[in-house]
Amino acid sequence: MGQNNKTQKPLVNSIDELFAFIDIHENKNISFHHHLRNGDGVINYVLNKYLQEEIMDLNLFPSSIFPAYTKILELIENHQINDITTNYCNGGVAKYISQHGLPGTLTMQTHGGRARSIQEGISKIDIAFIAAPYVNIYGDAIGYDGKSSFGSMGYAIVDSEYAKITVLVTDHLVENQIENPEILGSNVDYILKVDSIGDNTGIVSGTTEVTKNPIGVKIAKNTSKLLFELGLIKNGFSFQSGAGGVSLRVTKDLRDIMIRQNIKASFFSGGITKYHVEMLEEGLVETLYDVQCFDLEAVHSLKRNKNHVPISASMYANPVDPMQVIKDLDIVILGATEIDLNFNVNVTTDSHQTIIGGSGGHSDTASEAKVSVIVSPLLKGRLSVIKDRVTTITTLGKNIDCLVTERGIAINPLRQDLINKLKDSNLKICTIQELSELAYQYTNKPKDIIKRERIIGEIEDRTHDIIDYLYQK
Amino acid sequence: MSRSYLFIPGNTPNMVQNLDIFESDAVIIDFEDSVMSYDKDAARILIQNFLQKFPLQEGTIYIRINDVENSHFEADILATRDLKIAGYVLPKASVEAIDKLNQLSSGLSIIPIIESPIALLESKQIATSKNVIGLLFGAEDYTKEMGIERTLEAKELLYPRSHIAVVCRAYNIEAIDTPYTAKDDDAGLQQDAMNAKALGFTAKALIHPNQVDTINRIFAPSPEEILQAKRILKKSEELQKGAFSLDGKMIDLPIIEKAKKVLEKAQKYGL
Amino acid sequence: MKFTAGSLESSDCLITIAPSEDLVINIESVVFEQFGDDILRVISETLKLHKITKLNVLCQDKGALDYTIKSRLETAIKRMGEQS
Numbered sequence: 088m089g090q091n092n093k094t095q096k097p098l099v100n101s102i103d104e105l106f107a108f109i110d111i112h113e114n115k116n117i118s119f120h121h122h123l124r125n126g127d128g129v130i131n132y133v134l135n136k137y138l139q140e141e142i143m144d145l146n147l148f149p150s151s152i153f154p155a156y157t158k159i160l161e162l163i164e165n166h167q168i169n170d171i172t173t174n175y176c177n178g179g180v181a182k183y184i185s186q187h188g189l190p191g192t193l194t195m196q197t198h199g200g201r202a203r204s205i206q207e208g209i210s211k212i213d214i215a216f217i218a219a220p221y222v223n224i225y226g227d228a229i230g231y232d233g234k235s236s237f238g239s240m241g242y243a244i245v246d247s248e249y250a251k252i253t254v255l256v257t258d259h260l261v262e263n264q265i266e267n268p269e270i271l272g273s274n275v276d277y278i279l280k281v282d283s284i285g286d287n288t289g290i291v292s293g294t295t296e297v298t299k300n301p302i303g304v305k306i307a308k309n310t311s312k313l314l315f316e317l318g319l320i321k322n323g324f325s326f327q328s329g330a331g332g333v334s335l336r337v338t339k340d341l342r343d344i345m346i347r348q349n350i351k352a353s354f355f356s357g358g359i360t361k362y363h364v365e366m367l368e369e370g371l372v373e374t375l376y377d378v379q380c381f382d383l384e385a386v387h388s389l390k391r392n393k394n395h396v397p398i399s400a401s402m403y404a405n406p407v408d409p410m411q412v413i414k415d416l417d418i419v420i421l422g423a424t425e426i427d428l429n430f431n432v433n434v435t436t437d438s439h440q441t442i443i444g445g446s447g448g449h450s451d452t453a454s455e456a457k458v459s460v461i462v463s464p465l466l467k468g469r470l471s472v473i474k475d476r477v478t479t480i481t482t483l484g485k486n487i488d489c490l491v492t493e494r495g496i497a498i499n500p501l502r503q504d505l506i507n508k509l510k511d512s513n514l515k516i517c518t519i520q521e522l523s524e525l526a527y528q529y530t531n532k533p534k535d536i537i538k539r540e541r542i543i544g545e546i547e548d549r550t551h552d553i554i555d556y557l558y559q560k
Numbered sequence: 561m562s563r564s565y566l567f568i569p570g571n572t573p574n575m576v577q578n579l580d581i582f583e584s585d586a587v588i589i590d591f592e593d594s595v596m597s598y599d600k601d602a603a604r605i606l607i608q609n610f611l612q613k614f615p616l617q618e619g620t621i622y623i624r625i626n627d628v629e630n631s632h633f634e635a636d637i638l639a640t641r642d643l644k645i646a647g648y649v650l651p652k653a654s655v656e657a658i659d660k661l662n663q664l665s666s667g668l669s670i671i672p673i674i675e676s677p678i679a680l681l682e683s684k685q686i687a688t689s690k691n692v693i694g695l696l697f698g699a700e701d702y703t704k705e706m707g708i709e710r711t712l713e714a715k716e717l718l719y720p721r722s723h724i725a726v727v728c729r730a731y732n733i734e735a736i737d738t739p740y741t742a743k744d745d746d747a748g749l750q751q752d753a754m755n756a757k758a759l760g761f762t763a764k765a766l767i768h769p770n771q772v773d774t775i776n777r778i779f780a781p782s783p784e785e786i787l788q789a790k791r792i793l794k795k796s797e798e799l800q801k802g803a804f805s806l807d808g809k810m811i812d813l814p815i816i817e818k819a820k821k822v823l824e825k826a827q828k829y830g831l
Numbered sequence: 832m833k834f835t836a837g838s839l840e841s842s843d844c845l846i847t848i849a850p851s852e853d854l855v856i857n858i859e860s861v862v863f864e865q866f867g868d869d870i871l872r873v874i875s876e877t878l879k880l881h882k883i884t885k886l887n888v889l890c891q892d893k894g895a896l897d898y899t900i901k902s903r904l905e906t907a908i909k910r911m912g913e914q915s
Contacts, residue, residue, distance in 0.1 A: 299744065301582060301769035308773070438865070468841055468894030469862050493581045513830055529577065529896055533865035573899045574842040602836050602906040609898040609905075 093225040096278045098260075102136045105279055109252060111137070114213035115144055118250065120243040121151035121175075122218070122230065122379055126289015129218040129256045132281065134158035138165065146170045146191070148212055150201060150242040150400070151447070154178025155289070163189065172210060174198055175445035184543060185441045185560050193442075193544030193557060195435060195481075198378070199404025199411070199451040200549035202245045206401065209551075215250035217243045218284040222257040223265050226272030230397065231380075231389035233259035235284045238359070238380025238389055240269040244399035247274040258284045269397055287383065295360050295381050297339050298332030302493045306462050307336035309514060310420065310491045311344060317508050319418055319458060322350050327357040327413070327452055328420040330381045333462045337420050338362055345371050356403065356412050357448055359395070364388040367395060376412045378403040378448070404451035406549050411455070413448075419456040421449055423463050423490075425477040428519055430484030430499045432461060433477040435546065438470055440537060440560045442544075446481045451549055453486040458505070465492035470533070471526035473519060478537055480546060480555035495522050561825060562586035562620055563779035564772050565696070565736055565765040569594035570623070571603040576610055579617070582769040585776065585829075586620040588649050591636050592627070600632045604639040611643040622671060624649040628657035637664045647671065649696060653679055658689040669693045671736065675701035680720050687731045694734030696765055697724050700741075712748060714755065725760035737764040746774060753778040780829050781822045789819035789826075834911040837895075837903035844895040846903040848911060851887035854878070860892035873900045881908055 099105045117137075119130050130149065135158055137145060145168050152159060152173055160179045162168050170191035176184070184193055196204065204210040219240065220233030230240035235258055247253045247270045254277045255270065298304060310333075314320055320341065328334035339362065345352070352372040355363050359377045361384035366372050368388075375395040380386045388395045401408045413419075424443065425433040432453070434444050453459040463472045472492070488505060490497045497519040498506050509516050517525075537558070544557035562585030568575050570589045579587045595603045607623070625636035625648050637648070647669030650661055658670060670691045674683055675698030687695055699717055703710040710716070721737065728735035737756035740749045753764050753775055764775045781789070795806055796816050803812040825831075837845045844860075858870050874888060877900075890900065 299770065302578065304770055305581060305583070469866060469896060470894070493578075531866065531869050531897065533862070534868065536864040572840070572843075573895060574840065577842065577896060577899075601909060602902070605906050605909070606899065606902040609902045613898045 093272060095224045096226040096255075096272065096275055098224070098278050098280060100280050102133055102279065105254065105277060106136065108277065109214065111140055111142055114252065115142070116146045116148065116211055116213040118148035118212045118215045118246045119150070120217060120240070120246070121149060121153060122237045122240060122242060122290070123235070123285040123287060124290045125153045125155045126286035127153065127155060127218065128283055128285030129216060129281075130156045131158040133216050133256070134162060137167065138162055141165075141167065143167050144169045146172070148172045148210055148246075150198070151175035151445070152177065152180050156180065166190065170194065172196060172201070172204075173445065174201055175447050176442050177444055181442035185436075188541065188543030188559050195445045195544060195546050195557070197404065197446040197450045197549045198242070198400050198448045199406055199413075200547060200551070201242075202399070202401035202405040203407060203549060204551075205245045205249050206405070208249075212246055212250040214252045214254060215243070215246035216254050216256055217247060217270065219243075219255045219257045219270060220284060220287075221259050221261070221265070222255050222278060223261050223263060223272075224278075226255060226270070226275030226278060227265040227268035228255055228257070228270035228275075229265055229268055231386050233257070235259070235287045236386050237287050237290050238386040239377040239397035241378035241398055241400050241403060244269060245401050247271070252276045254279055256281060256284055258282060269399075287386070290380060290386075291382050295330045295335065296332060297335045297362070300332070302464055303333045303336060305493045306333050306464065306491055307340055309496060310337045310460060310462055311340035312514060313460070313489065313491060313496060313509075314341070314418060314458075315344060316512055316514065317458065317505060320344055320348070320350060323353045324350075325354045325356070325415055325417045326352055327355060327416055327418070327456070329422055330358050330360060331422045334420045334422065335360065335362055337462065338366075342366055342371060354412070354415075356416060357452065359385040359388075361385060364392070364395065367392060376403065404448055404455075404549070406451075406454075413452055413455040416452060416456040417458065419452040419459050421453060421459060421461055423461045423472060425474050426461055426463070426472055426487070426490055426519075427474045427477045427484070428523065430487040430490070430519065431477050431480045432482040432484075432487055433479045435481045436479045436557070438478060440478055440558065442557065446546075450482040450486070453482045454549065458488050459486060460489045460491060461487060462491050465494045465522060465526050466529060469530050471523065471530055473523040473526060475535075479557060483548070483554060490519060490522070492522065494525060497522050561828060562734070563763050563829070564775045565622070565763060566769060566772060567594070567624070567739070567765065567767045570607055571595045571599050573606065576606065577614075579621075580619055582772050583776070584619060584766070584769070584772045585763075586622060586646075587617075588622045588624050588765070590624045591632070592624050592651055600626065601635070604636060608639055608643065611645070615644045617644075620646045622647055622649050622669075624651060627652040628654075628660050633660075634664065637661065641665050641668060647691070647693070649673060651698070652676065652701075653686055655682060655685050655689055658686065658692065662690050667691060671696050671734070673698045674720070674724055675699075676705045677702070680723060683724060683727045684731075687727050687733055692733060694736055694763075695724050695728055696736040697721060697738045699738035712742065714752065721756065721759050721761070728762070729760055734763055735761045737761040739765045739767050740771065741767070743768055744770075749774055750778065776829070780831060781826055783831075785822055786826045786831060789822040792816060792819040793823065832914065834907045834914070836906035836910065837899070839891060839893055841893050842895055842899065844890055844892040844900055844903055846900075846907045847889040847891075848904070848907045849887045850911075851885055854885055855887045856890070857888065858890045858892065860890070861894055862892070869897065870900060873897050874904060877901050877904045881905070883908065
């Protein structure tokens with residue numbers, strides 16, 4: 088009803104057919120989302136065409152880069168890529184750029200910052216290629232139905248709204264109306280029908296299981312104790328955790344506390360897993376705000392639970408979006424490859440300067456949440472997680488409140504309020520300097536091996552500030 | 561007074577250097593079953609260097625040396641007797657073995673493992689041997705020697721457990737129950753630990769660090785026990801009498817002593 | 832004739848020694864850049880402690896702490912001594 092003004096979108100059946108309508112030589116800024124993660128079949132398919140046509144000076148805007156996106160590496164090696172702007176980068180592309188750099192710049196943004204940049208016209212996207220598992224002939228789309236359903240389409244929505252040309256790539260085209268579409272047909276220009284957009288079992292990354300490692304278990308236990316002692320676990324609280332094993336263990340421990348104490352949370356946000364869904368269906372939380380699904384149970388939940396709500400990256404974490412969900416976030420649990428004496432956190436590079444990730448929502452949630460907690464083993468092999476200065480700043484220290492390790496907890500001196508609340512705690516609270524010294528008692532102090540000669544990229548925070556640079560290995 | 565005794569494989573640096581993280585009241589560094597025979601020298605040297613470099617450990621450290629028949633018995637003791645340890649856990653214990661250990665070990669505490677029918681029958685003599693501060697029940701070897709199956713329900717362990725608990729109580733030493741070997745089975749662990757406590761065991765040994773919390777909780781005095789102990793001691797101080805009535809029950813000296821012990825434990829465990 | 836001690840497990844190191852005309856120390860480590868100097872120092876000091884001036888030493892390190900490197904080397908030396 089009331090859909091009379093919808094027009095059918097032009098339908099093509101191959102990438103070659105698409106470029107009969109679009110000038111492949113003129114539209115060089117192209118974007119993709121990463122919702123199918125390592126199971127994506129669209130990025131390689133589309134980029135193969137650019138490879139074959141030898142299109143030069145491409146600027147890519149993928150929301151993340153996973154190891155499976157091998158065509159990106161081929162394009163780079165063929166000198167066809169200029170700039171890459173993304174929120175996360177791991178695998179062959181990351182290794183290559185760490186060693187060689189790009190002709191242009193690698194700009195690492197945050198999930199919220201990417202949405203903001205696109206909205207404000209700073210990132211100008213010519214073509215947005217959007218893998219969509221369930222599309223109708225009017226160009227409406229949702230992510231949680233169809234044979235390749237991957238759940239929330241959060242990262243693609245802003246692209247569909249602001250790109251010059253929006254192409255939905257689907258393997259499941261229907262004629263019926265779609266209720267509450269995530270992508271609106273009014274923003275879509277073409278539909279590209281393919282046999283398969285990818286393998287949705289690939290959305291499960293290796294880290295979405297609750298940890299059983301005794302050290303991780305202890306860190307999680309101390310984290311939930313800390314949150315409880317800070318008085319944060321109370322009716323109506325809101326919470327977000329990463330998908331790492333320790334973060335999920337914290338979620339599990341919190342669940343036990345909430346059941347015992349009869350506490351209901353207002354919302355969980357971010358990447359959603361079966362553990363979050365379970366708590367929704369147990370009545371322990373009111374709403375799930377989903378920007379991406381980390382497993383298939385979450386995808387199915389989107390379909391059947393009306394309080395499991397898919398949201399765009401802008402509504403999730405754009406600092407200038409009035410609906411920004413995380414502005415009401417009480418607690419976020421995050422990981423780190425490194426943290427320094429000023430509480431700056433690195434999740435972008437490892438200690439050998441290889442790019443292994445990126446902010447994703449790390450800096451966004453740390454900036455907005457009332458309390459941000461980093462969970463990490465103090466020692467990983469012989470390397471302490473605490474450095475004098477992190478290799479790369481992903482999230483600024485002023486936004487990080489606590490570090491929980493198996494050997495002690497450090498609270499940022501900027502948070503005297505939290506320090507005061509923990510005066511009589513049984514938990515081992517120390518300064519980050521003390522924790523660092525403790526680590527060195529075991530390992531000795533490492534030699535500083537970071538090279539800072541050639542800049543190959545920048546870390547752009549959600550405020551548009553460049554907070555650090557990436558240097559060639 | 562430890563509630564939990566965590567076994568740590570003595571030749572695994574990753575576990576050894578983290579032995580204080582798991583929050584077990586006591587740790588048993590193992591030179592016996594978890595170390596290959598060709599690496600037992602490596603374990604001795606590793607532990608010597610570790611404890612010399614990091615002598616201050618929270619929590620009590622024991623070493624399970626090899627049994628008296630084993631060629632490594634003497635070397636194990638000579639390598640470790642001057643380190644900062646509380647004592648030794650002695651497998652396949654017998655009165656003679658304890659004697660030999662005492663001759664070599666300069667007065668360190670001993671926890672003999674009762675893991676055979678003969679040792680069970682001798683447990684009174686073992687318990688009263690010099691420097692013995694507790695008995696550890698080893699159900700794996702015990703059931704093997706008895707030629708019986710070990711079950712999760714553990715009916716076959718009822719007699720040896722009761723016997724050991726009685727001997728330990730009679731001679732006022734620690735009674736440490738056998739590890740619960742099923743991994744990731746917290747419900748089963750709880751049941752097993754509560755059964756042991758109900759028989760009079762004061763502690764439980766374990767090999768999985770994730771079991772520490774449950775065991776510490778079960779073998780600690782409960783909040784109700786602590787409250788009751790406080791009330792008993794308060795009234796005892798007020799009345800200055802050896803015997804009095806509380807809640808219609810008779811409270812005499814042994815009960816007052818027990819209350820004192822409960823509060824001592826509660827203090828120690830930070831409850 | 833080679834003598835070994837330790838393993839390639841995380842936080843351990845595998846030490847392989849052999850009699851030699853000179854002092855030769857080779858170190859392969861997952862944290863070579865950060866701790867290569869420390870590993871060399873521990874090996875040198877341990878050899879000095881045992882008054883060894885000629886030996887071929889290979890250390891394959893997986894993030895072992897000083898006390899572990901010392902221990903594995905001392906164990907290999909002991910095993911070499913028992914052979915003779």
